[in-house]
Amino acid sequence: xxxxxxxxxxxxxxxxxxxxxxxxxxxxxxxxxxxxxxxxxxxxxxxxxxxxxxxxxxxxxxxxxxxxxxxxxxxxxxxxxxxxxxxxxxxxxxxxxxxxxxxxxxxxxxxxxxxxxxxxxxxxxxxxxxxxxxxxxxxxxxxxxxxxxxxxxxxxxxxxxxxxxxxxxxxxxxxxxxxxxxxxxxxxxxxxxxxxxxxxxxxxxxxxxx
Amino acid sequence: xxxxxxxxxxxxxxxxxxxxxxxxxxxxxxxxxxxxxxxxxxxxxxxxxxxxxxxxxxxxxxxxxxxxxxxxxxxxxxxxxxxxxxxxxxxxxxxxxxxxxxxxxxxxxxxxxxxxxxxxxxxxxxxxxxxxxxxxxxxxxxxxxxxxxxxxxxxxxxxxxxxxxxxxxxxxxxxxxxxxxxxxxxxxxxxxxxxxxxxxxxxxxxxxxx
Amino acid sequence: xxxxxxxxxxxxxxxxxxxxxxxxxxxxxxxxxxxxxxxxxxxxxxxxxxxxxxxxxxxxxxxxxxxxxxxxxxxxxxxxxxxxxxxxxxxxxxxxxxxxxxxxxxxxxxxxxxxxxxxxxxxxxxxxxxxxxxxxxxxxxxxxxxxxxxxxxxxxxxxxxxxxxxxxxxxxxxxxxxxxxxxxxxxxxxxxxxxxxxxxxxxxxxxxxx
Amino acid sequence: xxxxxxxxxxxxxxxxxxxxxxxxxxxxxxxxxxxxxxxxxxxxxxxxxxxxxxxxxxxxxxxxxxxxxxxxxxxxxxxxxxxxxxxxxxxxxxxxxxxxxxxxxxxxxxxxxxxxxxxxxxxxxxxxxxxxxxxxxxxxxxxxxxxxxxxxxxxxxxxxxxxxxxxxxxxxxxxxxxxxxxxxxxxxxxxxxxxxxxxxxxxxxxxxxx
DNA sequence: CATGAATGAGGTTTCATTCAT
DNA sequence: AATGAATGAAACCTCATTCAT
Numbered sequence: 001x002x003x004x005x006x007x008x009x010x011x012x013x014x015x016x017x018x019x020x021x022x023x024x025x026x027x028x029x030x031x032x033x034x035x036x037x038x039x040x041x042x043x044x045x046x047x048x049x050x051x052x053x054x055x056x057x058x059x060x061x062x063x064x065x066x067x068x069x070x071x072x073x074x075x076x077x078x079x080x081x082x083x084x085x086x087x088x089x090x091x092x093x094x095x096x097x098x099x100x101x102x103x104x105x106x107x108x109x110x111x112x113x114x115x116x117x118x119x120x121x122x123x124x125x126x127x128x129x130x131x132x133x134x135x136x137x138x139x140x141x142x143x144x145x146x147x148x149x150x151x152x153x154x155x156x157x158x159x160x161x162x163x164x165x166x167x168x169x170x171x172x173x174x175x176x177x178x179x180x181x182x183x184x185x186x187x188x189x190x191x192x193x194x195x196x197x198x199x200x201x202x203x204x205x206x207x208x209x210x
Numbered sequence: 211x212x213x214x215x216x217x218x219x220x221x222x223x224x225x226x227x228x229x230x231x232x233x234x235x236x237x238x239x240x241x242x243x244x245x246x247x248x249x250x251x252x253x254x255x256x257x258x259x260x261x262x263x264x265x266x267x268x269x270x271x272x273x274x275x276x277x278x279x280x281x282x283x284x285x286x287x288x289x290x291x292x293x294x295x296x297x298x299x300x301x302x303x304x305x306x307x308x309x310x311x312x313x314x315x316x317x318x319x320x321x322x323x324x325x326x327x328x329x330x331x332x333x334x335x336x337x338x339x340x341x342x343x344x345x346x347x348x349x350x351x352x353x354x355x356x357x358x359x360x361x362x363x364x365x366x367x368x369x370x371x372x373x374x375x376x377x378x379x380x381x382x383x384x385x386x387x388x389x390x391x392x393x394x395x396x397x398x399x400x401x402x403x404x405x406x407x408x409x410x411x412x413x414x415x416x417x418x419x420x
Numbered sequence: 421x422x423x424x425x426x427x428x429x430x431x432x433x434x435x436x437x438x439x440x441x442x443x444x445x446x447x448x449x450x451x452x453x454x455x456x457x458x459x460x461x462x463x464x465x466x467x468x469x470x471x472x473x474x475x476x477x478x479x480x481x482x483x484x485x486x487x488x489x490x491x492x493x494x495x496x497x498x499x500x501x502x503x504x505x506x507x508x509x510x511x512x513x514x515x516x517x518x519x520x521x522x523x524x525x526x527x528x529x530x531x532x533x534x535x536x537x538x539x540x541x542x543x544x545x546x547x548x549x550x551x552x553x554x555x556x557x558x559x560x561x562x563x564x565x566x567x568x569x570x571x572x573x574x575x576x577x578x579x580x581x582x583x584x585x586x587x588x589x590x591x592x593x594x595x596x597x598x599x600x601x602x603x604x605x606x607x608x609x610x611x612x613x614x615x616x617x618x619x620x621x622x623x624x625x626x627x628x629x630x
Numbered sequence: 631x632x633x634x635x636x637x638x639x640x641x642x643x644x645x646x647x648x649x650x651x652x653x654x655x656x657x658x659x660x661x662x663x664x665x666x667x668x669x670x671x672x673x674x675x676x677x678x679x680x681x682x683x684x685x686x687x688x689x690x691x692x693x694x695x696x697x698x699x700x701x702x703x704x705x706x707x708x709x710x711x712x713x714x715x716x717x718x719x720x721x722x723x724x725x726x727x728x729x730x731x732x733x734x735x736x737x738x739x740x741x742x743x744x745x746x747x748x749x750x751x752x753x754x755x756x757x758x759x760x761x762x763x764x765x766x767x768x769x770x771x772x773x774x775x776x777x778x779x780x781x782x783x784x785x786x787x788x789x790x791x792x793x794x795x796x797x798x799x800x801x802x803x804x805x806x807x808x809x810x811x812x813x814x815x816x817x818x819x820x821x822x823x824x825x826x827x828x829x830x831x832x833x834x835x836x837x838x839x840x
Numbered sequence: 841c842a843t844g845a846a847t848g849a850g851g852t853t854t855c856a857t858t859c860a861t
Numbered sequence: 862a863a864t865g866a867a868t869g870a871a872a873c874c875t876c877a878t879t880c881a882t
Contacts, residue, residue, distance in 0.1 A: 004882075008845080027331035029239040032872060043847045048874070116329045119381070121237030131387070160382055161375040161403055168374025169367070171329070177341065178370065193371055196406045218862090242855060253864045255859085264856075424861075428866080447751035449659040452851060463868050468853070536749045539801070541657030551807065580802055581795040581823055588794025589787070591749070597761065598790065613791055616826045634841095662876060673843045675879085683877075 012050050014040040016064070019057045024113050028058055028122045058123060062114055065107035066129055072099055073136050080140070086149050093144065101187045104170065112174045115167075137163060144198070151199030158197055165193045222260050224250040226274065229267045234323050238268055238333060268333055272324055275317040276339055282309055283346045290350065296359050303354065311397045314380065322384045325377075347373060354408070361409030368407055375403045432470050434460040436484070439477045444533050448478055448542045478543060482534055485527035486549055492519055493556045500560070506569045513564065521607045524590065532594045535587075557583060564618070571619030578617055585613045642680050644670035646694065649687045654743050658688055658753060688753055692744055695737035696759055702729055703766045710770065716779050723774065731817045734800065742804045745797075767793060774828070781829030788827055795823045 018039035022031040033054055037047040051057040076096045083089045104111050118126050141162075142155040169189055172178035180186060228249035232241040243264055247257040261267040286306045293299045314321050328336050351372075352365040379399055382388035390396060438459035442451040453474055457467040471477040496516045503509045524531050538546050561582075562575040589609055592598035600606060648669035652661040663684055667677040681687040706726045713719045734741050748756050771792075772785040799819060802808035810816060 004843095004845085011845090025331070027239070029237070030331070033874085034872080044873090045848065045875080046846055049845065053873075116331065119326045119328070120330045121235075121326065122239070122330075134387075156388070157379070157399065160378050160388065161399075164374040164376070164378025164381075165371040166374070168370050168377065171374075172344075172370055175337075177344075178366070189367065189371075193407070197403070214862090243857080244855075254857090255864050255866095256862080258857075259862070424864095424866085431866090445751070447659070449657070450751070453853085454851075464852090465854080465869065466867055469866065473852075536751065539746045539748070540750045541655075541746065542659070542750075554807075576808070577799070577819065580798050580808065581819075584794040584796070584798025584801075585791040585827075586794070588790050588797065591794075592764075592790055595757075597764075598786070609787065609791075613827070617823070638841095663878085664876075674877090675843050675845095676841080678878075679841070 011040065011042065011046075014042075015047065015050055015057060016061055020061050020109055020113060023058065023061065024109055024116065027120075028054070028117055029120075055123070058117075059125070062110055062126075065103065065110040065114065069100070069103055070132070072096070072103070076140070077136075080143060086147055089144065089147055089149055093140070096140075097187055097190060101184070101190075108174060111170070115171050115174070134159065134163065141198075161197055162190075162194055165197075166190045218260075221250065221252065221256075224252075225257065225260055225267060226271055230271050230319055230323060233268065233271065234319055234326065238264070238327055238330075265333065268327075269335065272320055272336070272339075275313065275320040275324065279310070279313055280342070282306070282313070283343075286350070287346075290353060296357055299354065299357055299359055303350070303359075306350075307397060307400065311394075311400075318384065321380070325381050325384070344369065344373065351408075371407055372400075372404055375407075376400045428470075431460065431462065431466075434462075435467065435470055435477060436481055440481050440529055440533060443478065443481065444529055444536065447540075448474070448537055449540075475543070478537075479545070482530055482546075485523065485530040485534065489520070489523055490552070492516070492523070496560070497556075500563060506567055509564065509567055509569055513560070516560075517607055517610060521604070521610070528594060531590070535591050535594070554579065554583065561618075581617055582610075582614055585617075586610045638680075641670065641672065641676075644672075645677065645680055645687060646691055650691050650739055650743060653688065653691065654739055654746065658684070658747055658750075685753065688747075689755065692740055692756070692759075695733065695740040695744065699730070699733055700762070702726070702733070703763075706770070707766070710773055716777055719774065719777055719779055723770070723779075726770075727817060727820060731814070731820075738804065741800070745801050745804070764789065764793065771828070791827055792820075792824055795827075796820045 015036065019031075019036050022036050022039060025031070031054070033047050034044050036054075036057070037044050040047075047057075051060065076092060079092045080089065083092055114126065117123050118130060138156050138159040141150075141159045144150045145152050145155055166186075166189075169178065170186060173180060173186060180189075225246065229241075229246050232246050232249065235241070241264075243257055244254050246264075246267070247254050250257075257267075261270065286302060289302045290299065293302055324336065327333055328340060348366050348369040351360075351369045354360045355362050355365055376396075376399075379388065380396060383390060383396060390399075435456065439451075439456050442456050442459060445451070451474070453467050454464050456474075456477070457464050460467075467477075471480065496512060499512045500509065503512055534546065537543050538550060558576050558579040561570075561579045564570045565572050565575055586606075586609075589598065590606060593600060593606060600609075645666065649661075649666050652666050652669065655661070661684075663677055664674055666684075666687070667674050670677075677687075681690065706722060709722045710719065713722055744756065747753055748760060768786050768789040771780075771789045774780045775782050775785055796816075796819075799808065800816060803810060803816060810819075
């Protein structure tokens with residue numbers, strides 16, 4: 001990468017970082033392009049050389065987390081299709097859990113930002129992404145039910161319950177109001193909730209995270 | 211109530227109602243005082259005779275739900291203190307659940323608004339209220355654990371899991387993406403989650419709601 | 421008119437006047453709302469209580485001249501329809517000329533502004549108005565030709581020639597590069613052009629203007 | 631011309647052409663250097679290697695028409711001074727008309743651009759050029775009057791009338807609202823106007839144009 | 841020669857809030 | 862009690878021009 005590209009990439013990264021910080025701090029609605037640009041060490045106009053506007057920056061910021069997440073789901077879907085036995089299926093499931101937790105840890109603040117803005121009106125696109133997420137989780141649950149891996153029931157309801165529970169736990173952790181003993185404990189807790197709700201009584205070996 | 215007070219109360223109510231609608235529709239940040247006042251059939255300036263500003267209106271709007279909710283918790287706390295047997299304890303618990311669901315149904319849109327703005331930065335007071343709510347739920351769970359009503363464990367974690375699960379279910383219902391067969395089914399589902407998470411195996415008679 | 425309405429009317433008038441001056445001075449494109457508002461003795465925001473934006477102000481400004489002008493043409497059309505003899509027809513024609521000149525004198529600067537912006541791209545609506553004007557003039561000329569009042573020929577061409585000639589004369593007068601002996605001389609010159617182009621050899625009594 | 635100069639000239643020409651197109655399309659004020667440079671296949675910065683700025687480009691664009699026009703007038707002036715008989719004078723006059731029409735046809739879009747911007751405030755230099763043009767035409771008319779070629783009168787007024795008439799005709803043709811049967815008809819019409827206004831009754835042979 | 845990143849002034853518009861009527 | 866005119870801060874975005882590479 002030449003000197004120019006390098007510099008450009010650095011500035012773009014600075015904007016993503018400062019934008020994230022400002023969005024988190026004051027909400028997307030009241031964070032201003034001016035502030036963000038200044039925080040990233042550049043003039044207002046320069047901002048527009050890198051992003052089309054505040055919304056585009058926001059999209060890029062959360063894309064850092066959402067894009068790999070969705071890519072991962074594509075991956076999982078393919079693996080599940082290929083899985084022949086319940087054990088293979090379960091393994092896919094577990095690895096997925098571990099990958100989600102790792103992504104969530106890597107993009108801690110982005111996830112927090114997503115929590116912050118998810119139900120607001122500032123960024124309507126988020127609800128769409130959320131819905132897509134729910135659909136994918138539900139279809140995975142349905143698959144697990146169909147293959148007899150878990151207690152049968154309403155896959156949608158169960159998925160929502162699990163999602164809500166983990167969401168809330170994660171949120172409290174991120175906000176600092178819930179302190180777990182070690183980074184991987186969240187995955188463990190998630191697994192517990194999962195097994196309780198889905199009536200999973202298989203022995204589930206713990207997956208090391210981080 | 212005299213003619214004057216009556217009129218005043220009517221206008222205040224109109225503002226609360228219009229404010230709620232606008233806040234829901236566009237978010238607190240972008241709803242304008244102008245719109246709200248006009249929607250309530252009065253001029254911009256008049257608005258300020260009833261509320262100190264947009265934030266004050268928002269506080270009043272969500273207070274309609276939160277104040278009775280908190281009052282109810284005061285009530286529950288007192289009753290729990292007075293309960294001598296596990297059965298009495300359970301009964302308090304169940305009545306509480308029913309009252310919460312009824313409150314939530316009565317103030318449907320307010321609750322939706324709270325969901326919308328809860329994690330945003332627009333109204334910082336909300337996080338405080340949320341925290342208070344969590345503390346109360348946790349202490350109730352702790353009490354139930356102490357009295358041997360439910361499986362022992364981390365009361366905080368369990369409470370968060372339950373709260374998160376119910377929250378998410380309720381949210382999907384409110385948003386229209388989850389349709390339940392009858393109004394009371396949410397309470398039933400909540401009970402199921404509760405029993406699964408807390409290992410409650412007592413027979414729980416269904417409580418009629420609404 | 422109450423004190424309030426009076427004040428409001430005064431401010432609106434001030435904006436029209438200042439707007440006209442600024443538009444003339446720097447062109448519509450580079451005149452700023454800020455300047456105009458300041459020039460009219462009010463804050464930027466106040467401007468928007470009176471007009472929807474710069475374009476709306478411009479429309480209002482030129483409407484002061486164009487609206488009466490078009491109304492006058494409606495009038496003339498009606499009168500021409502009612503005219504039974506060539507002499508009556510001619511009289512209508514002459515009175516029209518006098519009224520146009522008077523309007524032009526009354527709204528001197530507005531007309532100058534119209535000249536300024538007419539062929540530019542800033543205000544596309546102007547070309548439409550201009551076209552309407554041309555059509556009306558053409559149909560009047562056609563009528564005069566049909567009734568044998570003037571030498572027959574291409575009414576459109578003749579009208580354009582006359583319009584262009586008078587336009588240019590008027591423009592030079594307004595800009596200050598052409599000084600006529602007395603206010604009414606423009607009307608006289610216009611009449612001369614008219615008679616030359618249209619081959620009018622009737623005796624045309626001079627119409628006093630102003 | 632060396633390879634370098636050739637390339638340079640080609641780029642300059644590209645800028646002139648693209649600039650003309652953009653200026654016509656959106657007006658000088660809102661055409662951006664960015665667009666023009668991009669349209670001419672080069673970067674923003676490169677533009678400034680060829681022109682001092684947007685205004686300089688505009689000057690150069692209209693200079694393409696105005697410079698030959700003025701040079702032609704120098705020419706005409708010299709020829710008129712040398713003309714000894716009225717017939718020679720008239721011939722000069724006619725050739726001039728033909729040359730003007732040809733220039734106008736060659737630089738069609740430039741002339742249209744001049745019409746567009748002439749009375750605006752964007753480019754103050756235009757009014758100066760226009761004034762110079764008027765002075766020259768006037769002095770030619772004066773000369774023709776002095777030599778008894780045309781009916782005597784106010785040379786300035788007559789010149790303006792003729793200029794205005796032709797201007798308007800040409801404008802309507804360029805804008806597409808007036809369609810003439812053949813390219814040269816505009817010259818014929820101009821001649822008619824001229825003869826009517828100046829009382830020219832000499833036989834004027836038609837000059838082939840284009 | 842050519843580039844395009846950077847700047848920052850400048851423009852339009854919205855809105856919470858105050859205050860004279 | 863009610864009004865709505867007035868304010869001015871603040872936000873977004875564009876663009877001519879400069880300058881290091």
